[in-house]
Amino acid sequence: MTLKTTVTPTARLIEVFSAIQGEGLNVGTRQIFIRFALCDLRCHFCDSAHTWNAPATCRIEQTPGLRDFKIYSNPVSLPMLLEWVERQNLPCLHDTITLTGGEPLLHTPFLVEFLPQVRSVTNLPVYLETGGHRPDLLNSILPLIDSVGMDFKMPSTSGENRWREHAEFLQLCWTSQVEVFVKIIVSQTTNPTELERSAQLVASVNPSIPVFLQSVTPLDDPSAFKQLPVVAPSPSQVLNWQALMKRFLKCVRVVPQTHKMLNQL
Numbered sequence: 028m029t030l031k032t033t034v035t036p037t038a039r040l041i042e043v044f045s046a047i048q049g050e051g052l053n054v055g056t057r058q059i060f061i062r063f064a065l066c067d068l069r070c071h072f073c074d075s076a077h078t079w080n081a082p083a084t085c086r087i088e089q090t091p092g093l094r095d096f097k098i099y100s101n102p103v104s105l106p107m108l109l110e111w112v113e114r115q116n117l118p119c120l121h122d123t124i125t126l127t128g129g130e131p132l133l134h135t136p137f138l139v140e141f142l143p144q145v146r147s148v149t150n151l152p153v154y155l156e157t158g159g160h161r162p163d164l165l166n167s168i169l170p171l172i173d174s175v176g177m178d179f180k181m182p183s184t185s186g187e188n189r190w191r192e193h194a195e196f197l198q199l200c201w202t203s204q205v206e207v208f209v210k211i212i213v214s215q216t217t218n219p220t221e222l223e224r225s226a227q228l229v230a231s232v233n234p235s236i237p238v239f240l241q242s243v244t245p246l247d248d249p250s251a252f253k254q255l256p257v258v259a260p261s262p263s264q265v266l267n268w269q270a271l272m273k274r275f276l277k278c279v280r281v282v283p284q285t286h287k288m289l290n291q292l
Protein backbone atom coordinates (compact mmCIF):
# COMPACT_ATOMS: atom_id res chain seq x y z
CA MET A 28 0.00 0.00 0.00
CA THR A 29 1.31 3.46 -0.87
CA LEU A 30 0.78 6.11 1.76
CA LYS A 31 -0.08 9.56 0.40
CA THR A 32 1.51 12.41 2.31
CA THR A 33 0.55 16.05 1.97
CA VAL A 34 3.07 18.74 2.81
CA THR A 35 1.48 22.07 3.68
CA PRO A 36 3.31 24.76 1.72
CA THR A 37 4.92 27.52 3.76
CA ALA A 38 6.67 30.78 2.94
CA ARG A 39 9.23 32.93 4.66
CA LEU A 40 7.98 36.49 4.78
CA ILE A 41 9.29 39.90 5.75
CA GLU A 42 5.95 41.73 5.91
CA VAL A 43 2.42 42.25 4.59
CA PHE A 44 1.00 45.77 4.36
CA SER A 45 -1.14 48.16 2.32
CA ALA A 46 0.56 51.12 0.63
CA ILE A 47 0.88 53.28 -2.47
CA GLN A 48 3.07 51.86 -5.20
CA GLY A 49 6.05 54.11 -5.82
CA GLU A 50 7.68 52.57 -8.88
CA GLY A 51 7.04 51.65 -12.49
CA LEU A 52 3.88 51.41 -14.55
CA ASN A 53 1.51 51.23 -11.57
CA VAL A 54 2.92 54.19 -9.65
CA GLY A 55 0.33 55.85 -7.40
CA THR A 56 -2.01 52.86 -7.15
CA ARG A 57 -2.98 51.23 -3.84
CA GLN A 58 -1.62 47.75 -3.40
CA ILE A 59 -1.48 44.93 -0.89
CA PHE A 60 2.24 44.18 -0.63
CA ILE A 61 3.48 40.71 0.26
CA ARG A 62 7.22 41.05 0.82
CA PHE A 63 8.98 37.67 0.66
CA ALA A 64 12.32 36.94 2.30
CA LEU A 65 15.42 35.70 0.43
CA CYS A 66 17.30 37.07 -2.55
CA ASP A 67 20.09 35.45 -4.56
CA LEU A 68 21.46 38.74 -5.93
CA ARG A 69 23.56 41.34 -4.13
CA CYS A 70 22.95 44.66 -5.90
CA HIS A 71 25.14 47.52 -4.69
CA PHE A 72 22.15 49.86 -4.42
CA CYS A 73 19.83 47.40 -2.64
CA ASP A 74 17.41 49.13 -0.27
CA SER A 75 16.01 45.78 0.92
CA ALA A 76 19.14 44.06 2.19
CA HIS A 77 17.16 42.99 5.27
CA THR A 78 15.32 40.58 2.96
CA TRP A 79 18.43 38.69 1.81
CA ASN A 80 18.14 36.11 4.58
CA ALA A 81 15.04 34.61 6.15
CA PRO A 82 14.33 36.19 9.56
CA ALA A 83 12.76 34.21 12.41
CA THR A 84 9.71 36.48 12.37
CA CYS A 85 7.66 38.61 9.99
CA ARG A 86 5.40 41.60 10.62
CA ILE A 87 1.80 41.71 9.45
CA GLU A 88 -0.29 44.87 9.24
CA GLN A 89 -3.65 44.32 10.93
CA THR A 90 -5.58 47.21 9.34
CA PRO A 91 -4.83 48.50 5.81
CA GLY A 92 -2.49 51.51 5.99
CA LEU A 93 -2.50 51.90 9.80
CA ARG A 94 0.96 50.29 10.33
CA ASP A 95 -0.44 48.39 13.31
CA PHE A 96 1.94 45.49 12.77
CA LYS A 97 1.85 42.25 14.73
CA ILE A 98 4.81 39.88 14.81
CA TYR A 99 4.47 36.25 13.70
CA SER A 100 6.94 33.38 13.39
CA ASN A 101 8.42 32.27 10.08
CA PRO A 102 7.69 30.24 8.06
CA VAL A 103 3.99 31.00 7.64
CA SER A 104 1.39 28.62 6.29
CA LEU A 105 -0.68 29.22 3.20
CA PRO A 106 -4.01 29.55 5.08
CA MET A 107 -2.47 32.14 7.42
CA LEU A 108 -1.21 34.30 4.57
CA LEU A 109 -4.52 33.95 2.79
CA GLU A 110 -6.34 35.17 5.90
CA TRP A 111 -3.99 38.18 6.29
CA VAL A 112 -4.48 39.22 2.66
CA GLU A 113 -8.26 38.79 2.91
CA ARG A 114 -8.27 41.04 5.96
CA GLN A 115 -6.47 43.75 3.96
CA ASN A 116 -8.89 43.49 1.08
CA LEU A 117 -11.52 46.06 2.10
CA PRO A 118 -14.11 46.89 -0.60
CA CYS A 119 -12.99 49.30 -3.35
CA LEU A 120 -9.57 49.98 -1.75
CA HIS A 121 -6.84 48.06 -3.56
CA ASP A 122 -5.93 47.83 -7.23
CA THR A 123 -3.47 44.95 -7.05
CA ILE A 124 -1.73 42.35 -4.92
CA THR A 125 2.03 42.86 -5.24
CA LEU A 126 4.55 40.08 -4.77
CA THR A 127 7.84 41.70 -3.83
CA GLY A 128 11.00 40.97 -1.89
CA GLY A 129 13.72 39.93 -1.84
CA GLU A 130 13.06 37.72 -4.83
CA PRO A 131 9.50 36.31 -4.75
CA LEU A 132 10.34 33.71 -7.39
CA LEU A 133 12.48 31.87 -4.85
CA HIS A 134 9.09 30.86 -3.34
CA THR A 135 7.71 29.39 -6.54
CA PRO A 136 6.46 26.06 -5.05
CA PHE A 137 4.47 28.07 -2.51
CA LEU A 138 3.17 30.53 -5.12
CA VAL A 139 1.93 27.77 -7.40
CA GLU A 140 -0.53 26.79 -4.66
CA PHE A 141 -1.14 30.20 -3.11
CA LEU A 142 -1.88 32.33 -6.20
CA PRO A 143 -4.98 30.52 -7.50
CA GLN A 144 -6.50 30.72 -4.01
CA VAL A 145 -5.67 34.37 -3.34
CA ARG A 146 -7.00 35.38 -6.76
CA SER A 147 -10.20 33.53 -6.10
CA VAL A 148 -10.87 35.05 -2.64
CA THR A 149 -9.85 38.65 -3.47
CA ASN A 150 -10.62 38.96 -7.18
CA LEU A 151 -7.57 41.25 -7.41
CA PRO A 152 -4.93 41.08 -10.15
CA VAL A 153 -1.47 39.86 -9.14
CA TYR A 154 1.64 41.90 -9.94
CA LEU A 155 5.17 40.43 -9.63
CA GLU A 156 8.21 42.60 -8.81
CA THR A 157 11.34 40.64 -9.64
CA GLY A 158 15.04 40.86 -10.37
CA GLY A 159 14.22 39.32 -13.74
CA HIS A 160 17.02 36.75 -13.56
CA ARG A 161 15.16 33.46 -12.85
CA PRO A 162 13.30 32.51 -16.07
CA ASP A 163 13.38 28.88 -14.96
CA LEU A 164 11.19 29.73 -11.95
CA LEU A 165 9.00 32.28 -13.74
CA ASN A 166 7.64 29.70 -16.15
CA SER A 167 5.64 27.81 -13.56
CA ILE A 168 3.72 30.83 -12.23
CA LEU A 169 3.28 32.86 -15.44
CA PRO A 170 -0.31 31.67 -15.97
CA LEU A 171 -1.14 32.79 -12.43
CA ILE A 172 0.00 36.43 -12.63
CA ASP A 173 -1.29 39.48 -14.50
CA SER A 174 1.69 41.81 -14.70
CA VAL A 175 5.45 41.81 -14.20
CA GLY A 176 7.87 44.59 -13.35
CA MET A 177 11.31 43.16 -14.07
CA ASP A 178 14.67 44.74 -13.36
CA PHE A 179 17.54 44.92 -15.77
CA LYS A 180 20.70 44.98 -13.67
CA MET A 181 23.42 47.22 -15.13
CA PRO A 182 26.82 45.77 -14.20
CA SER A 183 28.23 49.30 -13.78
CA THR A 184 25.49 50.20 -11.25
CA SER A 185 24.48 46.97 -9.55
CA GLY A 186 27.59 44.80 -9.76
CA GLU A 187 25.39 42.04 -11.23
CA ASN A 188 25.71 40.75 -14.81
CA ARG A 189 22.54 38.94 -15.97
CA TRP A 190 22.11 39.82 -19.66
CA ARG A 191 21.30 36.29 -20.82
CA GLU A 192 18.78 35.67 -18.05
CA HIS A 193 17.11 39.06 -18.58
CA ALA A 194 16.69 38.36 -22.31
CA GLU A 195 15.11 34.98 -21.68
CA PHE A 196 12.90 36.33 -18.89
CA LEU A 197 11.56 39.24 -20.94
CA GLN A 198 10.88 37.01 -23.93
CA LEU A 199 8.91 34.61 -21.72
CA CYS A 200 6.76 37.44 -20.36
CA TRP A 201 6.10 38.87 -23.82
CA THR A 202 5.26 35.50 -25.35
CA SER A 203 2.83 34.71 -22.53
CA GLN A 204 1.09 38.08 -23.08
CA VAL A 205 1.41 39.07 -19.44
CA GLU A 206 1.74 42.85 -19.03
CA VAL A 207 5.44 43.60 -18.59
CA PHE A 208 7.72 46.59 -18.12
CA VAL A 209 11.44 46.93 -17.44
CA LYS A 210 12.97 48.98 -14.64
CA ILE A 211 16.62 50.03 -14.67
CA ILE A 212 18.21 51.65 -11.62
CA VAL A 213 20.66 54.32 -12.73
CA SER A 214 23.35 56.13 -10.79
CA GLN A 215 26.25 58.45 -11.65
CA THR A 216 28.38 55.41 -12.46
CA THR A 217 25.94 53.88 -14.97
CA ASN A 218 27.67 53.11 -18.24
CA PRO A 219 25.66 54.43 -21.23
CA THR A 220 26.92 51.54 -23.36
CA GLU A 221 25.03 49.20 -21.04
CA LEU A 222 21.87 51.32 -21.40
CA GLU A 223 22.17 51.14 -25.19
CA ARG A 224 22.59 47.37 -24.97
CA SER A 225 19.48 47.22 -22.73
CA ALA A 226 17.43 49.25 -25.19
CA GLN A 227 18.48 46.98 -28.04
CA LEU A 228 17.65 43.90 -25.99
CA VAL A 229 14.16 45.19 -25.11
CA ALA A 230 13.56 46.31 -28.73
CA SER A 231 14.52 42.87 -29.98
CA VAL A 232 11.60 41.46 -27.97
CA ASN A 233 9.26 44.38 -28.74
CA PRO A 234 9.98 48.15 -28.94
CA SER A 235 6.65 48.99 -27.29
CA ILE A 236 7.65 47.45 -23.92
CA PRO A 237 7.88 50.38 -21.45
CA VAL A 238 11.25 51.03 -19.80
CA PHE A 239 11.63 53.03 -16.59
CA LEU A 240 14.95 54.62 -15.73
CA GLN A 241 14.81 54.96 -11.97
CA SER A 242 17.26 57.31 -10.35
CA VAL A 243 18.89 55.53 -7.43
CA THR A 244 17.84 56.63 -3.94
CA PRO A 245 20.97 57.14 -1.79
CA LEU A 246 21.11 54.52 0.96
CA ASP A 247 20.74 55.50 4.62
CA ASP A 248 23.72 53.36 5.57
CA PRO A 249 26.01 52.82 2.59
CA SER A 250 28.82 51.61 4.87
CA ALA A 251 26.87 48.38 5.35
CA PHE A 252 27.61 47.44 1.77
CA LYS A 253 31.36 48.10 1.77
CA GLN A 254 30.91 49.96 -1.50
CA LEU A 255 31.54 53.52 -2.61
CA PRO A 256 28.42 55.63 -1.95
CA VAL A 257 25.82 55.21 -4.69
CA VAL A 258 25.08 58.69 -6.07
CA ALA A 259 22.01 59.72 -8.07
CA PRO A 260 22.67 60.68 -11.71
CA SER A 261 22.94 64.32 -12.73
CA PRO A 262 20.12 66.10 -14.63
CA SER A 263 22.13 66.01 -17.87
CA GLN A 264 22.91 62.30 -17.49
CA VAL A 265 19.24 61.26 -17.31
CA LEU A 266 18.34 63.55 -20.22
CA ASN A 267 21.09 62.06 -22.38
CA TRP A 268 20.28 58.46 -21.39
CA GLN A 269 16.58 58.85 -22.12
CA ALA A 270 17.41 60.29 -25.56
CA LEU A 271 19.85 57.45 -26.20
CA MET A 272 17.30 54.75 -25.38
CA LYS A 273 14.44 56.42 -27.27
CA ARG A 274 16.35 55.75 -30.49
CA PHE A 275 15.28 52.11 -30.01
CA LEU A 276 12.15 52.20 -27.81
CA LYS A 277 8.75 53.91 -27.84
CA CYS A 278 8.41 54.49 -24.11
CA VAL A 279 11.33 55.46 -21.85
CA ARG A 280 10.34 57.26 -18.66
CA VAL A 281 12.59 58.69 -15.96
CA VAL A 282 10.99 58.36 -12.51
CA PRO A 283 12.40 58.42 -8.95
CA GLN A 284 11.12 56.19 -6.15
CA THR A 285 7.98 58.19 -5.33
CA HIS A 286 7.03 56.06 -2.31
CA LYS A 287 10.14 57.39 -0.54
CA MET A 288 8.91 60.97 -1.09
CA LEU A 289 5.46 60.03 0.27
CA ASN A 290 6.92 58.21 3.30
CA GLN A 291 5.33 54.94 2.23
CA LEU A 292 7.02 51.64 3.06
Ligand code: SF4
Pocket residue numbers: 066067068069070072073074075076078128129130157158
Ligand atom coordinates in the same frame (compact mmCIF):
# COMPACT_ATOMS: atom_id res chain seq x y z
S1 SF4 B 1 17.36 41.94 -6.59
FE1 SF4 B 1 16.32 43.45 -5.29
S2 SF4 B 1 16.33 42.57 -3.19
FE2 SF4 B 1 17.84 41.42 -4.44
S3 SF4 B 1 19.81 42.44 -4.04
FE3 SF4 B 1 18.95 43.35 -5.92
S4 SF4 B 1 17.78 45.16 -5.22
FE4 SF4 B 1 18.16 43.84 -3.41
